[in-house]
Amino acid sequence: MSARWPAVVLLLGLIGIHAPAALAQSVDERLPGRFELAVGPAWLGPVSYGTSDATETAADGSRYRLFSTSTGLQSTPGIEARFGVRVTRVLQAEAEAAYGRPTLTTKITGDAESAAPVSATEPITQLTIQGALLAHLTAWHIGRGGVPFVSAGAGYLRQLHQARALAETGETYHVGGGVKYLFLLRQASRLKGLGVRAEARAVVAVHGIAIDHGAHVSPELAASIFLRF
Amino acid sequence: MTASMRALGTTLPETVRRITSLLLVVSFAFAYQTPAFAYLKFGVDVNGRQVTLKWNQTPVKYYVTQRGVPGVSASQLQAAVGRAFGTWEAVPSASITYQFAGFTTAQPLDDDGLSTLGFLDRPDLDRVLASTSFLVDESSGELLEADILFNSEFPWSVASAGETGKFDLETIALHEIGHLSGLGHSAIGETVLIAGGGRRVIAAEAVMFPIAFPAGTTFDRTLHPDDVAGISDLYPADGFSSATGSLTGRVTMNGRGLFGAHVVAFDPSSGALVGNFSLNDAGQFSIAGLSPGPHVVRVEPLDDADTDSFFSDAEVDLDFRVAFFDGLVVVPRGGGSPAIELKVTAK
Numbered sequence: 001m002s003a004r005w006p007a008v009v010l011l012l013g014l015i016g017i018h019a020p021a022a023l024a025q026s027v028d029e030r031l032p033g034r035f036e037l038a039v040g041p042a043w044l045g046p047v048s049y050g051t052s053d054a055t056e057t058a059a060d061g062s063r064y065r066l067f068s069t070s071t072g073l074q075s076t077p078g079i080e081a082r083f084g085v086r087v088t089r090v091l092q093a094e095a096e097a098a099y100g101r102p103t104l105t106t107k108i109t110g111d112a113e114s115a116a117p118v119s120a121t122e123p124i125t126q127l128t129i130q131g132a133l134l135a136h137l138t139a140w141h142i143g144r145g146g147v148p149f150v151s152a153g154a155g156y157l158r159q160l161h162q163a164r165a166l167a168e169t170g171e172t173y174h175v176g177g178g179v180k181y182l183f184l185l186r187q188a189s190r191l192k193g194l195g196v197r198a199e200a201r202a203v204v205a206v207h208g209i210a211i212d213h214g215a216h217v218s219p220e221l222a223a224s225i226f227l228r229f
Numbered sequence: 230m231t232a233s234m235r236a237l238g239t240t241l242p243e244t245v246r247r248i249t250s251l252l253l254v255v256s257f258a259f260a261y262q263t264p265a266f267a268y269l270k271f272g273v274d275v276n277g278r279q280v281t282l283k284w285n286q287t288p289v290k291y292y293v294t295q296r297g298v299p300g301v302s303a304s305q306l307q308a309a310v311g312r313a314f315g316t317w318e319a320v321p322s323a324s325i326t327y328q329f330a331g332f333t334t335a336q337p338l339d340d341d342g343l344s345t346l347g348f349l350d351r352p353d354l355d356r357v358l359a360s361t362s363f364l365v366d367e368s369s370g371e372l373l374e375a376d377i378l379f380n381s382e383f384p385w386s387v388a389s390a391g392e393t394g395k396f397d398l399e400t401i402a403l404h405e406i407g408h409l410s411g412l413g414h415s416a417i418g419e420t421v422l423i424a425g426g427g428r429r430v431i432a433a434e435a436v437m438f439p440i441a442f443p444a445g446t447t448f449d450r451t452l453h454p455d456d457v458a459g460i461s462d463l464y465p466a467d468g469f470s471s472a473t474g475s476l477t478g479r480v481t482m483n484g485r486g487l488f489g490a491h492v493v494a495f496d497p498s499s500g501a502l503v504g505n506f507s508l509n510d511a512g513q514f515s516i517a518g519l520s521p522g523p524h525v526v527r528v529e530p531l532d533d534a535d536t537d538s539f540f541s542d543a544e545v546d547l548d549f550r551v552a553f554f555d556g557l558v559v560v561p562r563g564g565g566s567p568a569i570e571l572k573v574t575a576k
Contacts, residue, residue, distance in 0.1 A: 052497040052498070052500060053500070054495045054500070054502055054525070054527075055434070055500065056417065056418065056419065056432035056433055056434035056502070057432060057433060057434060057442075057448055057449070057453075058431060058432045059429075059430060059431055059432065059442055059443055059446070061446065061448050064419065064431065064432030066419075066432075066502075066527075067495075067527070069495070069497050069525060071497050104523065104557060106497060106523070106525055106557055108525060108553050111527075111551060111553075112419065113529060113551045114551070115527065115529075115550070115551040115552055115553055116552070116553075118553040118554075118555055119555075120525055120553065120554065120555055120556050120557045121555075121556060121557060122523055122556060122557035122559060161522075161523065161559040162559055163559075163567065165559040165560075165561040165564075165566065165567075166521055166522065166559055166560075166561050166562060168522075209522075209523075211497045211498040212498065213498065
């Protein structure tokens, strides 16, 4: 197994050396134009905020559990919009905004006086604004129009409780990857191309409505139609 | 009212009344118990309006009797109650302050205008560790005097780690000073019935719970969120009202409001439990001093202590099941949540 590593490193080195010349043509052909505008639906995955017990001080000094809770955000559909600017042949800087209405749910169980278990819920309005850097992996193109990419970004998280009673803010980070597929190419026009983009991400949200005020990871899937111009 | 205080040692003015609140070893139905008043904050009825009892002038000056008991000298008594006063005074969100005014030969319960703490022999109160009595101006709700007696019939300790078989003076003083400050009893605690009548506490999360932990324990020397919310609501420090919020609503059964239902708000992010009661026949309740954010709300009948430890001359609704509100209630910063209705069912 270890004997194969030098070969892999050598292969990556060759790709790195030869990529610029190869990519110059590939990027222009597959992702023409300098700007990209994308809009589409997203699936914001569930987030677990962990458990928290309601406890009292017992007569021996230990903790007496009155009831238990586990809290999390349920998955929800959302919408995302992105604007990108190609800054090098492979790199694109992006600004993006995402909106969703997930439900915050606290499951209450194990009541010491046998109260019926309850799932207490509350709708949340969530907005994220991020900046991201996207790298097109043109060397690994899929068919004639498919370009895989990887991206990473960071930004601002704002979560509003029901009736806008309270706003919680935090930070959001992501790493992910996906593929863009250009199905309309118009080199002579101001609109250079039209395509679809699909992406999967791991999102880290810090603070916000997290009951432990910590960092929590969740999955996210997005699909969009993009315009190149 | 200041002028009338000079006459307290002889005849009480018509507007002044003495109120007593007791801390029990185990709860017991006292035929002679002087009624306590509404939970969280004491109140009196002034011309049909409920007025909160509180000190209008701070620091609250207090005296300590020169008498000790076996194991506790007068100076140790003063030091222990001083630590307990300091614990209340250290609540950053509350503004009340206290001042030790000196030792006295006066006795607790003397109507002398002096707030006095000390030991008294009260063999008749065989289940009462300590009690606080107030002189109250019923026309304004102003507290004029508050005396605390520690029943010398019980064994007392001021050892830093407590002593087996003896009640920790600082712990009990902390509870009584809550009363002295104007707080009523909290119901955040669980009890079990014991043979021969009465109740034994198995857990509590409020210093102001009316039944004490067993002798030898010291873990109630620190305040809990319910105590902090209560004293801060009564004597708010600058910024308290804008930094916290309240939760309001009704407790109903088949559309009828319930009186005396114990409602507790639980903050999953901090673990804090803060409670109050529905305080009228419409079942309305309000819990103030809550941290902003979503809360779980639980309602239970007042069945872990004698109801007259909380309410005087009132019939408390007890015949309903413990229940949770089916939504998370968001407490805003510096405001109140939309009113909720907690619907319960009969046992």
